[in-house]
């Protein structure tokens with residue numbers, strides 16, 4: 001196995017163009033497990049750790065440009081206000097050691113349906129900045145990024161440079177079911193983001209379909225119900241029947257399997273429970289913000 005160690009992004013792209021089968025390695029928390037278990041024996045490893053830009057982030061007007069290798073710990077410590085859903089999801093990843101090494105670029109590279117960043121990225125709205133030496137940069141909408149079980153939209157000569165995640169304009173939540181509270185791959189997970197500026201709600205479901213998915217029918221139902229009832233303006237409590245219908249549609253948006261971590265029917269049930277809870281939490285938080293604004297006026 002050859003070890004390629006580019007010193008710059010341009011060198012990394014050139015190396016990937018020359019050796020399209022080279023496996024990029026960032027934190028190595030997925031790649032090294034695969035190599036140690038002999039699930040993968042790449043001819044080349046492409047080490048991205050000398051490229052400093054990949055561990056940096058920029059907070060813009062509307063979105064955060066998150067370098068592909070920014071570790072989860074940094075997201076939790078530095079981007080909680082801008083990216084609350086992703087920060088909460090980061091908290092649930094593995095252990096402090098893994099969170100110090102692993103990042104969103106690696107989660108996207110692996111594209112496991114159980115990866116914790118995915119539901120948060122789907123709910124917030126994100127684009128993956130991919131680049132190749134031959135064709136330059138393109139932005140891949142997160143909804144189009146996951147193409148199958150552990151498959152993504154990257155071409156063999158492409159690398160992920162950054163992820164552009166929309167800054168929160170309202171409350172966000174992330175919920176995960178596992179067999180214990182830490183160091184656990186999700187049995188299933190759910191991300192929810194309220195977007196008061198556009199009066200929309202977005203969801204993300206993890207580990208309950210071949211790829212991470214949004215519950216689009218549930219979003220459409222809730223968007224219409226909130227609009228019809230004037231909820232965004234009157235800040236009323238969401239009625240239990242609306243919350244239940246939303247939860248049922250989220251369950252219906254799953255396409256899970258039975259496996260060692262859980263059954264399909266349990267996953268459907270748990271996604272519904274998480275959908276109802278995260279809706280209650282985020283909506284209460286939204287109502288609280290409205291009361292504070294009205295009180296100050």
Ligand SMILES: Cc1cc2nc3c(=O)[nH]c(=O)nc-3n(C[C@H](O)[C@H](O)[C@H](O)COP(=O)(O)OP(=O)(O)OC[C@H]3O[C@@H](n4cnc5c(N)ncnc54)[C@H](O)[C@@H]3O)c2cc1C
Pocket residue numbers: 023024025026027028029030031032033048068069092093094095098101102103104105106107108109110114115116117158159160161183184185186
């Ligand atoms: C003990 C343990 C517990 C874990 N628990 C969790 C958990 O709770 N939740 C969870 O989501 N994950 C978990 N993981 C998996 C892993 O930590 C995450 O998927 C992490 O985000 C991977 O990031 P990394 O930087 O280490 O990726 P790496 O292992 O370096 O790479 C992962 C994949 O992405 C590709 N890649 C990396 N960077 C790029 C890039 N810039 N461009 C293109 N491709 C790239 C690699 O080639 C590889 O295919 C766990 C792993 C371990 C070992």
